[in-house]
Amino acid sequence: MKESRSHDPANDETKLREELVAYLDGELDGEQSRRIEQRAAVEPDARRMLEELDRTWQMLDxxxxxxxxxxxxxxxxxxxxxxxAADAQKAKAVMPRRRLQGRLWAAAGLVGAAATGFLVMTSLISDPNAQLLHDLPILENFDPYREVESIDFLLALNAEKLFTEDADVCPSAVETLSQRRQRVEEMSAEPLDELLRSEQQFRALSPQEQQRIRDLHDKIESATDRDILRATMNRYDKWFETQPPFRRAMLLDKKKTLKDRIATVKEFLAKQGPAKRPPLDDKNRRELDEQLINFFESSMINDEERDRLMSLPGDEMYDSLSKQYRAYMLKQSKSAKPPHGDRPPGQHGHHPGGPRGSDGRRWPENRDEKDPRAGKDFKGNQEKSAQVFPTGKPPTGKPPTGKPPTEKPPTEKRGPQKSPPEKPAAKKPASEPWKEE
Amino acid sequence: MLEVRDGSATAFEELVVRYQARLVRILEHMVGRRELAEDLAQEVFLRVYRSRQQYMPWAKFATWLFTIANNVASSALRDGSRRPEVTLDGSESGPLGSRPMDWLVQASSSEMPTRQFDKAELRDVVQMAMESLGPRQRLAVLLNKFEGMSYADIAKAMELSPQSIKSLLARARENLRQLLEPYFEDGILPRKNNKLSDSAVASNGLATDSEE
Structure with missing residues (x-):
């Protein structure tokens, strides 16, 4: 140090400081470290600087x-x-040639189908409900069709023996148009509302996307093992709905190859945590109701609030109590700070009765806020319900005809997940397309 | 990361969980605001996801992550075109209140011989000392101190040479020493700007961008 000071003291000091810091950081080799230690042993200034640099470094803790x-x-x-997802969409948009080609093929297909569909189309024009009835099998499977994307995916799921457990496969009956009409007429308010919503979403798709779904439907229907494929699809759909939004988006990623999609499904199946949460079946629903009743009777609800809730109509009471219960559970879960992956359902948007995730589906309680048709019919006309059903029969809520009794129609599971105490019967929404002929 | 590159969503989820707190801490010290740091951390993860195909298996993931973080934070600071500001609320900033720097300037103008070596105060003083460093010095210190990264890895993350990092860290630690040692020894609170001599500021690049 003394030698270098004779040249440039400031520079020497800078150099020394760099070496001391590097020494403290363990960046010097053995020989360099020994030199620093020897120097600190004989030079008080160097030793003091070393100590101070080290001490202030520790203060950063x-x-x-x-x-x-x-x-x-x-x-x-x-x-x-x-x-x-947006990137994937963008990537899709920059392939106009392929899209154009696709459109041309689709147009060719439509031209080919035009001849055979002439009679069907004729009947559609004369019947305002005919289009819905014609598309009924598609609309009732609208969500699963969008989720599975292709028949190859279903075949791969089967080949991998995924979603094949409890294979309660029942042969599905082929419905005539009149049978479909009768079944729709007998639908209760919620499945019918869901059906109309699916129709609205389906019609909003591009013609190509609609055609893709129709093709998928046709392929499944014409497959020799269609009942197995359908059962697999329904089980996959139920599982898919239990997934958090992020995973759903990954499962729907159209950029993935078939192999990657299957790998993703396997990966999520293997992963413990919220992904394994089962859908709200009857048992869970009963448990939830029990929890709600306990909550209602607990000290969390004061007498005044209890009286207020009791004065509400069944639906409103249930909704109000559910909201309070979710808020309470959320608060509890926050204070408990569960580790990631084991959060209470509400934090993933999957609390029974809570709002759905980013897939656009909703739980019933959101309808009042978001669904412009809430409280009205398809076009805002509730009083027309007597006209809507040609038979004039009130909704029976009977199981649909023409369907195997063991398999509920897919729309039913999207109905309200609630069976509140003394819940009044829901009003049947009316629909302009579904009107008296 | 290799699994993320190959499209594993679960692996990406795990990466986020593993690195989020560390990343947010670094970014918070870089930009001075927690909320902004969280936004930037999300931006970093998004860039990681989008550029996952470019990840080279021989690169350390942390180095790659903090390289992206450095770019994102630098860009945010440039866009803000001002020094990062501290907007911690009173409850988070300890006994010095929401503007510790102002408080410290005032306090240091009067003698406070009986000041206790309070832990919360110490934290605020250290925080303030860190904020006094220029962005590059601060990042190098954070990566070295809290991520335990070697000079070579910090150099990669900050796109500088290892020798530059050595000099940068030496200057940063000298700045911290000059700010914190008087407080440690005598309880003298550092003052903004003029605690260090002009020559020290010039030679150590304190709170300047010309740290090279």
Missing amino acids: ELDARPTSEDFTCTTLEMVALAA
Whole structure:
């Protein structure tokens, strides 16, 4: 140090400091470290600087790391999933040639189908409900069809023996148009409402996408093992709905190859946690009702609020109590701070009765807020219900005819997940397309 | 990360869970605001996801992650075109209140011989000392101190040479020493800007961008 000072003291000091810091950081080799140690032993200034640098470095330990907020992981993953979906969409948009080719093929297909569909189309024009009846099998499987995307995917699921457990496969009966009409007429309000919503969504798709779904339907129907495929599809759909939004987006990623999609399904099946949460079946529903009753009777609800709830109509009471219960559970879960992957359902948007995730589906309680048709019929006309059903029969809520009794129509599971105490019968929504002939 | 590159969603989820707190901490110190740090962390993860195909298996993931974080934070600071500001609320900032720097400037102008070596105060002083460093010095310190990264890895993350990192860290630690040692020894709170001599500021690049 003394030698170098004679040249440039400031530079020497800088050099010494760099060496001392590198020594503290363990960046020097054995020989260099020994030199620093020897120097610190004989030079008080160097020793003091070394001590002070080390001491102030230790003071940085006071900068505590705060954990990230509970929602951070979820929102990050959802944001990435949405961005990935948007990227995929963009990638699709920059392939006009292929799309054009696809359209041409689709147009060719339509021309070919035009001849055979002439009679059907004629009947559609004369019957305002005919289009819905014609598409009924598609509309009732609208969500599963969008989820599975292709028959190859279903075949691959079967080949891998995924979703084949409890194979209660029942042969499905072929319905005539009049049988379909009768079944729709006998639908209760909720499945009918869901059916009309599916129709609205289906009609909003591009012609190509509609055609893709029709093709998928036709392929399944014409397959020799169609009943097995259909059962697999329904089980996959039920499982899919239990997945958090991020995983759903990954499962729907159209950029993935078939092999990758199957690998993703296997991966999510293998992963423990919320993905394994079963859908709300009758047993779970009963349990939820029991929890609600216990909550209602607990000290969490004061007498005044209890009286207020009791004065409400059944539906409103159930909704109000459910909201309070979810808020309470959420608060409890936050204070307990469960580890990621084991959060209460509400945090993933999957609390029974809670709002759905990013797939656009909703639980009934959201309808009042978001569904412009809430409280009205398909076009805002509730009083027309007597006209809507040609038979004039009130909704019976009977199981649909023409369907195997063991398999509920897919629309039923999307109905309200609630069986509140003394819940009044829901009003049947009317629909303009579904009107008296 | 290799699994993420090959399209595993679960692996990506695990990466987010594993690195989110560390990333947010680094970014919070870089930009000075928690909320902004979380937004930027999401942006970093998004970039990781989008560029997963470019990930090279021989690169350390943390190095790659913090390279992206450095770019994102630098860009955010440039867009803000101002020094990062601290907007911690009173409850988070300890006894010095929401503007610790103002409080410290005032306090240091009067003698406070009986000041206790309070832990919360110490944290605020250290925090303030960190904020006094320029962005590059601060990032190098954070990666070295909290991520335990070697000079070579910090160099990769910050796209500098290892020798530059060595110099950068030496200057940063000298700045911290000059700010914190008087507090440690005598309880003297550092003052904004003029605690260090002008020459020290010039030679150590304190709170400047010309840290090279």
